[in-house]
Amino acid sequence: MNELKIEPYYNQPNENSFLYRYLTIDKLLDLLLSERISLVRLNLFDDKLEGSSLKHLRLNHFSELAKKDMQKQGGTFASISLTVNPTERNKRSRQRELFQDTNYASCWYIDNYESVAMWQLYSKPDSVAIKIPYKVLNKELLEGNFEINGKYEKLKFGAISYHRFKNIANVEKNNIETDIQGFIKDSSFDHEREFRIMVENKDSEKKYLENRGVLLDEDVDKLNNFNEIKVKYLKFNNFKKLPFEIIYHPECQEWHKKNIEKIISQFNIKFEIHDSELKNTFK
Numbered sequence: 221m222n223e224l225k226i227e228p229y230y231n232q233p234n235e236n237s238f239l240y241r242y243l244t245i246d247k248l249l250d251l252l253l254s255e256r257i258s259l260v261r262l263n264l265f266d267d268k269l270e271g272s273s274l275k276h277l278r279l280n281h282f283s284e285l286a287k288k289d290m291q292k293q294g295g296t297f298a299s300i301s302l303t304v305n306p307t308e309r310n311k312r313s314r315q316r317e318l319f320q321d322t323n324y325a326s327c328w329y330i331d332n333y334e335s336v337a338m339w340q341l342y343s344k345p346d347s348v349a350i351k352i353p354y355k356v357l358n359k360e361l362l363e364g365n366f367e368i369n370g371k372y373e374k375l376k377f378g379a380i381s382y383h384r385f386k387n388i389a390n391v392e393k394n395n396i397e398t399d400i401q402g403f404i405k406d407s408s409f410d411h412e413r414e415f416r417i418m419v420e421n422k423d424s425e426k427k428y429l430e431n432r433g434v435l436l437d438e439d440v441d442k443l444n445n446f447n448e449i450k451v452k453y454l455k456f457n458n459f460k461k462l463p464f465e466i467i468y469h470p471e472c473q474e475w476h477k478k479n480i481e482k483i484i485s486q487f488n489i490k491f492e493i494h495d496s497e498l499k500n501t502f503k
Contacts, residue, residue, distance in 0.1 A: 226362060229378025229403050237354040239328040239415055240335070240467075242342040248466075248480075251350070252487050255459035259368075259419055259452045262402070263320035267409065269385070271319035271401050276312040277385055283309060319401050324452045328415040330354070330379060334467065334497050337411050345471040348480065349496075352464050354415070361417070365457045370449065373420050376400075380414040382407040419452060465492045470502040 233239075243251065251257065262270040283305040329338050334349065343349070360366065361377055368375070385406045402418050456462060466484070468477055472495075481493060 224364065224368075224372060225374045226364060227374055227376045228358075228362070229376055229400060231379045231381050231403070232358070233330045233354045233379050233415060235355045235358075236332070237330050238332055238351050239330060239354050239357055240338070240349050240351050241326075241328050242338050242347060242349045244344065244347050245480075248348055248350075249483070252484065252489065254453070254455065256453040256455040257326050257417075259324035259326045259417065259454060261321070261448075261450050262323050262325060263317070264450060265325075267405065269316075269406065271316045271323065272385075272404065273312070273316075273401055274383070274404065276309075276316065278388065279305060279309060279312060316401075322421050323402055323418055324421055325402065325416050325418040326454065327412070328417075330413045330415045335411075335413075336498060336501060339470060339496075339498065339502075343469055345469050345473070346476050347469045348472075349467040349469075350464050351467060352462060356463060360456065360458065360462070367455045367457065368419060369453050369455075370421060372452075375417070375419050376402065377417045378403060378415070380405050380409075380412070380416060382410040417454065419454070421449065421452060460489055463492075465494065467494060467496050470496040470498045472496075 241257070247258070329335060339347075339349075358377075361375070381400075381404050383404055383406065403416065405414070466480070468480070484491065484493065
C-alpha cells in the first residue's frame with residue numbers, strides 16, 4: 221500500500237458550506253458503478269497557467285520591466301531581441317510543466333446554493349449535479365477513507381486562492397503562505413469558487429526518447445501518449461453511506477428524470493434526488 225501524505229491547504233471553505241460537482245450522465249454512471257471520482261491531469265485543463273507560483277509571476281513581471289528599461293536606453297539594446305533572466309525563467313516554466321504532468325485534480329463548486337453559470341458552463345439538459353456537505357467530505361479525506369489507483373505521494377485539498385495575475389502590486393502583498401502550486405488561479409476564474417482535491421503522482425512514465433532515429437518521431441510520440449496516465453480515480457470506501465444528493469438539471473425532461481431514478485434504484489443507493497432550485501430560472 222502506498223504511504224500517502226494528506227495535506228489540507230490552509231484555505232478551507234466554511235464548515236457549513238456545500239460542495240457541488242456538475243456531471244454529464246456518463247460521469248454519473250461511472251460514479252454509481254465504480255463509487256469513484258476522476259482526477260484529471262492538470263496539463264489537460266483549459267487554464268495553461270495551472271501550477272503557476274507567485275514567485276514565477278513576479279519574476280516574469282520584473283524581468284519584462286527591466287527589458288523595457290534597457291530598450292529605452294537605445295543603442296544595441298533597442299535593436300536586438302532581448303530576454304532578461306532567461307535561465308531562471310526557463311527553470312520556473314519547466315517546474316510548472318513538470319507539476320502539470322505529475323498532478324491530478326478533481327474540481328468542485330463551493331456554495332450553499334446552485335450556480336446558473338456552472339450549470340451553463342459544465343452541463344447539458346440531461347446532466348446532473350451531485351452535492352455533499354463540505355464537512356463530510358473533509359472528514360473522509362482526513363481519515364483516508366478512500367483508495368487511489370496507481371502510485372502517489374501526496375493528497376492535498378482546499379479552496380483555490382484567486383489573484384489578479386496582471387496586478388503585480390496585489391500579488392506582492394500576498395503572504396508566501398498562499399503561494400501553493402495548484403491552489404492559486406487568476407481572478408478571471410473566480411466565478412468557479414473552486415474546491416480542489418489534488419493528488420501528486422509518481423508513476424514513472426517511460427519515455428521512448430532513445431528510439432528517436434530508429435522510429436519516426438510521430439511513432440515515438442504515439443508511444444509516449446499511449447503510456448501517459450491522463451486520469452486517476454479516487455474511490456470512496458463508504459460511498460453508499462455518504463449523504464450525496466443528486467440534482468436534476470433545471471431543464472431536465474420528466475422522462476429523463478424517471479430514467480435516472482430507475483438507474484439509481486438498480487444500485488441500492490439511498491441518495492436524495494430532487495429538482496434544481498433554479499428550475500424556474502431557465503424557463
